[in-house]
Amino acid sequence: MLTISQLADYVGVTVRAVRHYHQRGLLPEPERDHSGYRRYDAQAVIDLIRIKTLAEAGVPLARIEELLAADADRFAAAVDEIDQSLRDQIRELKARRRRVTELASGEHLFLPAEIAAYIANLRAAGVSERGVRMERDAWIMLAASYPEAAPRWAAQKNADLAVPAYREFYVTYDRAHDWAVDDPRLDALADTMAARFAEQLREAGDQADGLRMEKVLSAEEQALFTQYVNDYSPAWMRLSELVAQRVQGSAT
Amino acid sequence: MLTISQLADYVGVTVRAVRHYHQRGLLPEPERDHSGYRRYDAQAVIDLIRIKTLAEAGVPLARIEELLAADADRFAAAVDEIDQSLRDQIRELKARRRRVTELASGEHLFLPAEIAAYIANLRAAGVSERGVRMERDAWIMLAASYPEAAPRWAAQKNADLAVPAYREFYVTYDRAHDWAVDDPRLDALADTMAARFAEQLREAGDQADGLRMEKVLSAEEQALFTQYVNDYSPAWMRLSELVAQRVQGSAT
DNA sequence: GCTTGACCTTGACGCTGGGTCAACCTCCCA
DNA sequence: TGGGAGGTTGACCCAGCGTCAAGGTCAAGC
Numbered sequence A, B: 001m002l003t004i005s006q007l008a009d010y011v012g013v014t015v016r017a018v019r020h021y022h023q024r025g026l027l028p029e030p031e032r033d034h035s036g037y038r039r040y041d042a043q044a045v046i047d048l049i050r051i052k053t054l055a056e057a058g059v060p061l062a063r064i065e066e067l068l069a070a071d072a073d074r075f076a077a078a079v080d081e082i083d084q085s086l087r088d089q090i091r092e093l094k095a096r097r098r099r100v101t102e103l104a105s106g107e108h109l110f111l112p113a114e115i116a117a118y119i120a121n122l123r124a125a126g127v128s129e130r131g132v133r134m135e136r137d138a139w140i141m142l143a144a145s146y147p148e149a150a151p152r153w154a155a156q157k158n159a160d161l162a163v164p165a166y167r168e169f170y171v172t173y174d175r176a177h178d179w180a181v182d183d184p185r186l187d188a189l190a191d192t193m194a195a196r197f198a199e200q201l202r203e204a205g206d207q208a209d210g211l212r213m214e215k216v217l218s219a220e221e222q223a224l225f226t227q228y229v230n231d232y233s234p235a236w237m238r239l240s241e242l243v244a245q246r247v248q249g250s251a252t
Numbered sequence C: 001g002c003t004t005g006a007c008c009t010t011g012a013c014g015c016t017g018g019g020t021c022a023a024c025c026t027c028c029c030a
Numbered sequence D: 001t002g003g004g005a006g007g008t009t010g011a012c013c014c015a016g017c018g019t020c021a022a023g024g025t026c027a028a029g030c
Helices: A004-011 A015-023 A042-056 A061-069 A072-102 A113-125 A129-145 A147-164 A166-174 A187-206 A219-232 A232-250 B003-013 B015-024 B042-056 B062-068 B070-103 B113-125 B131-144 B149-162 B166-175 B185-204 B219-230 B233-249
Strands: none
Touching: A004 A015, A004 A042, A004 A129, A004 B131, A015 A042, A042 A061, A042 B070, A042 B131, A061 A072, A061 A113, A072 B070, A113 A147, A113 A166, A129 A147, A129 B003, A147 A166, A166 A187, A166 A232, A166 B070, A187 A232, B003 B015, B003 B042, B015 B042, B015 B062, B042 B062, B062 B070, B113 B131, B113 B149, B113 B166, B131 B149, B149 B166, B166 B185, B166 B233, B185 B233
């Protein structure tokens, strides 16, 4: 007859676990010897190995209790099911491995594919790291706020970026961040921006509302973005003024 | 700015989890709006995704806290280590799958290979299921009590079993379990057993003590086994008497 | 016979990573 | 103006044991 630690050692569990299984009613309490020690027979070894094997497979103790009482058919069915769940867990772990290794690098983790692609294109087009980071953060907020619309908007922007003139404009705008507030190039840039703005207004009617960011975002949100985007760049703030003048001028 | 549930939904965790991370100091408490609601920015999304990814990989929250504060090198090293542990977990899960599917059948799970082989040989030799089960249980107890010696003993027994005469004797002994107590074949069997016993005594000197079960087991343990093995078979009990007579007779 | 150290007993609290109330406040929309 | 959805803190609850605490018991050596 085995003592509790012999039993536990042989099966490869702790003494505490064996007592826990007794408490839970999973493993029947064995006879005691004259001094109150538990004494185990071979059946206890078999039972405990079953319990351990199932528990390690992630089966909750309550379920194990049922299973030990079940007939062979139901037991086999349950084993199949557990096996399936183990297979799922293995797939999950593999996916997690991938995600963990991606942790150190890249935006894939934070953004839907379309948006990540847009960000990658910005970087490829020569936009500064500061600019890319700003865009990324803005898109994270957009994606979180409008999970289904944001990827479509990004796809649209991606299409825009395929046009060389727009790409060039975008890069110039990015550079302007560091220009002096009285840099003469700001005027030319403001012209371009005002023209683009007018064009966008004309196009606005042609598209479904859901496709246009400006229709969905509240004025408050747009203001927030503008403020956020302006960061702290005197040149950009000046640019905003210049564009506003031009737009107003053409409207009156 | 995102509310807590927008943040949680986007990242794919529960609101409760986010608050838990705040409590643990994992995720910095963000600004509150005028009514006390938490408001999150893009950095929070990034941080939370990091936390979630690591937590899902099984990294304890305390460790995640360190990691988020660590520099890129130490972070990369930790990620490697975590990846390794994930790989180990995958191997473990695969092993568990195997063990779970073996649960329904076989003695492999309960016994070292040598002993399982011996049991299989007994069954192949034609020993009854009752007899096999008895042997199995006895060997479980032996293996649990003498983890390193038991497999060697089993190997020895396995060699014995290769001898046709012994194999035959063993099967006959197994059958005798169900004989009537006055079956005349018991006398012949007792002769064989007494002869074998004498032979074993002569051989005893030739072997290292560790190899001989009888030298290691205490008298108490042997008595227990005898009692257990005799089960409740009048024929076997009678057989014990007959053998004892013969052995004593030859000793005097 | 006595000590010592390894084991045994029951009972109770602790830990992780949150889930799940409760009781209340706030926002937004019809 | 009301109601439902969503926010706030605080508190207790869960599995599956680990880990004391406060002893009783066994085997061995002196």
